[in-house]
Amino acid sequence: MNMKNKLFLFAVSSLFYVTLSFAQRQGGRNWDPRDFKPEEVAERQTKILKDSLGLDAEQEKKVQAINLKYAQKTQKLLLDSLADQMERFQEMRIQNENRAYEIRKVLKKEQVKKFNQMQERMRNRQNRRQGIGNNNEGN
Numbered sequence: 251m252n253m254k255n256k257l258f259l260f261a262v263s264s265l266f267y268v269t270l271s272f273a274q275r276q277g278g279r280n281w282d283p284r285d286f287k288p289e290e291v292a293e294r295q296t297k298i299l300k301d302s303l304g305l306d307a308e309q310e311k312k313v314q315a316i317n318l319k320y321a322q323k324t325q326k327l328l329l330d331s332l333a334d335q336m337e338r339f340q341e342m343r344i345q346n347e348n349r350a351y352e353i354r355k356v357l358k359k360e361q362v363k364k365f366n367q368m369q370e371r372m373r374n375r376q377n378r379r380q381g382i383g384n385n386n387e388g389n
Contacts, residue, residue, distance in 0.1 A: 284329070286325050288318060288321035288322045288324070288325050289318065289321075291317070291321040292314060292317035292318035292321045293314070295317045295321075296313050296314045299313055299353070299365070300313075302364060302368055303364050303365060305357075305361070309356050309357065309361075312356045313356055316349060316353055316356070317353075319349075320345050320346070320348070323345050324342055324345060327341055327342055327345075350369070353365065
């Protein structure tokens with residue numbers, strides 16, 4: 251699988267992860283896009299990357315700004331009632347690809363490897379949930 255496909259799958263799974271985490275927080279009631287808080291999403295995403303990749307203070311600050319920028323764009327898309335669902339999905343996919351690209355520019359070489367591994371695990375989990383492909387982890 252080439253890097254572009256991996257980025258796409260990560261972007262899609264990231265979007266679903268964020269959406270599902272908000273839906274679960276709502277205690278079973280229907281999720282409302284107005285409940286999407288970009289600051290909370292950016293903070294959570296940054297903490298995960300800081301803990302997983304060992305970001306230094308400067309990297310953390312840059313990653314936080316990147317995550318906030320894309321979380322705000324995602325919020326606008328979620329609230330855009332004029333765009334149909336497929337248009338929003340496509341735009342969010344592109345935004346997530348751009349976010350991952352920008353984050354990689356901040357990371358050191360070893361951190362990029364870990365980041366890519368995290369993306370692969372996330373993609374595999376999402377595929378299992380959706381019943382896509384085989385469920386062999388040892389690929």
